[in-house]
Amino acid sequence: MKDMPEFSGVTYVKQPSRSAAGDNAPVEELVAQILAAVRKDGDAAVRAYSRQFDKADLEMFEVSDAERHAALEALDPQSRADTEFAIANVRAFAQAQLSTIQPLEVEPLPGVHMGHRVIPVQRVGCYVPGGRYPLLSAPVMTIVPAKVAGVDEVVACLPPNAHPAMIAGCHLSGADRIFRIGGAQAIAAMAFGTETVPAVDKIVGPGNAFVNEAKRQVFGPIGIDQLAGPSEIFILADETGDAAMIATDLLAQAEHDVRTRVGLITTHEPLARAVLAEMDRQLADLSTAETAGAAWRDYGEIALCADEAAMIAYSDHIAAEHLQVHTADAREFATRLRNYGSLFIGELASVVYSDKCSGTNHTLPTMAAGRYTGGLWVGTYVKIATHQWLTEEGVRHVAPPAARQSANEGLEGHRRAAQLRLDRLSER
Structure with missing residues (x-):
């Protein structure tokens, strides 16, 4: 491929023939039209787009309590048990993560008190993709951490033609409200609100190119988790790598989508050739x-x-979404890695376990976003909001430099506000 980067000491046994970054459909204009229509016409526009794109003509978008329980009853016992197992693990890990996010109160100068609070987002919208298969782990990964974080209301949207088991998954995960709305119109409904769908403060969850573009366009007054591209997996391996296992793990991720990016990075040419044949x-x-x-x-x-x-x-x-380490001393090797969405250390740690039920989140950064951010986690659903309060002693410490700086910058209003409190103290 022409735009592959050149790296010293790196050659290619197999190169990709296409770039996932350059293959996005030109959906920007259509998504803008959908957002504008839903913002203007609410449920009527959502209903029209549901007919057009999903071939679904629903009188009511919201899933009723009776429909929730019917979906739950239709879920086979083993699938329910496995889903509840995943929920328990994701919840436990999210709770452990939340325990590390603590409120703060400090006094860096006498009388100058500052800190922060950990405040849950009030209402979150979780987009749950339908996909070609009923991916029961999808609602678990977005809804469960939100509930652990203390979000007041979690709204879930999933395509009208999604498998009924997905409704059961949303219910078991703790969704407060569930709507049968998919695509860009679902993002629009959650961003702007309609007659039946409440406007949310933040939207999370993966989706197709239309969902991704809609999230990008509503971002600003509405928060989003990230912009996710096609799934990715890379495996780092030395001469100890097992070709059959590596190929199995690459193909496990490749079956997600025809645009999934999969790769092996190795120092051992015989392993590279063996994996090529094994694929x-x-x-x-x-x-x-x-x-x-x-x-x-x-x-x-x-x-x-x-x-x-x-x-x-x-x-x-590369900063791969999923990065597996199959080296002689995988745990030591992992400490030297910096950019990735989620790390899987040693050949026993498969991405599939995290995808489904082990507890770490599978909603992760793609397209090299792992260079600057991690994946979805309980911290996605809280705000760290700072505060301060001062005593008279504190004012005496900070008012003079604040007033001088304001004067130097030509901001007379700032100078007066800084000086006023100091002057009042002097008058007493």
């Missing part, structure tokens, strides 16, 4: 080969690195 061998009898094979053909890569330093530098440049 073809496993695709021959993989039931999802039509999707996984297309992803591997178009976006798959195997990078051969001269040494560990080159391997780490290239990995940090």
Whole structure:
């Protein structure tokens, strides 16, 4: 591929033929039209777009209590048990994370008190993608941390044609309200509010290109978690890597979507060649080969690195959404990595476990966003809001430099506000 970066000490056993970054459909104009229509016409516009895009003509968007319980009853016992297992693990990890976010009160100068509070977002909208399969883990990952964080109301939107099990998943995860609305119109409804859908303060959750673009366009007065592209997995391996296991894990992620980006970064050429052959061998009898094979053909890569330093530098440049470490001392090696969405240390730690039920969140940064942010977590649903209060002694410390700085900047109103309190103290 022409726009592949050149790195010292890195050659390619297989290069991707296409760029996921450059293959986004030109959806900006259509999404803008959808947002404007929903903002203007509310439920009527949502209903029209649901008919147009989802072939669904629903009298009521909101899922009733009776429908919730019917979906729950229809869920087979093992699927329910597995979903509840995932919920328990995600909840436990989110609770542990929340315990590390503490309110603060300090007095850096005598009489100058400042700090912060940890305040849950009041109302959050969770977009739950429908996809080709009922992905029961999807609502767990967005709704459960919100409830742990203390969000007052969690609104879930999922496509009208989503599998009924997804309604059960939203219910079990703790959604306060569930709506059968998909696509950009769902983002618009949650951002602006309609006659039936309440406006939210923040929207989270992955979706297709239209959902992503809608989130981008409403961002500002409405918060979002991130802009997610197609899924990604890279595996770092040395000569100890197991070719069959590496290929299995790459294909497990590749079956998500034909645009999934999958890759191996290794220092060992025999392993690189073995994985290349193993991918073809496993695709021959993989039931999802039509999707996984297309992803591997178009976006798959195997990078051969001269040494560990080159391997780490290239990995940090890629900043993969999911990054697995299959090296002789994986835990030590992992401490030298900087950019990734979520890290899976050692060959026993598969992305699939996190995708489904182990407890870490599977909503993660893609398209190199791991260089500057992590994934969805309980902290996504709280605000760290600062405050201060001063005694008279505190005013005497900060008013003079504040007044002088304001005067130097030519901001007379600022100078007066800083000086007024000091003058009042002097008059007493």
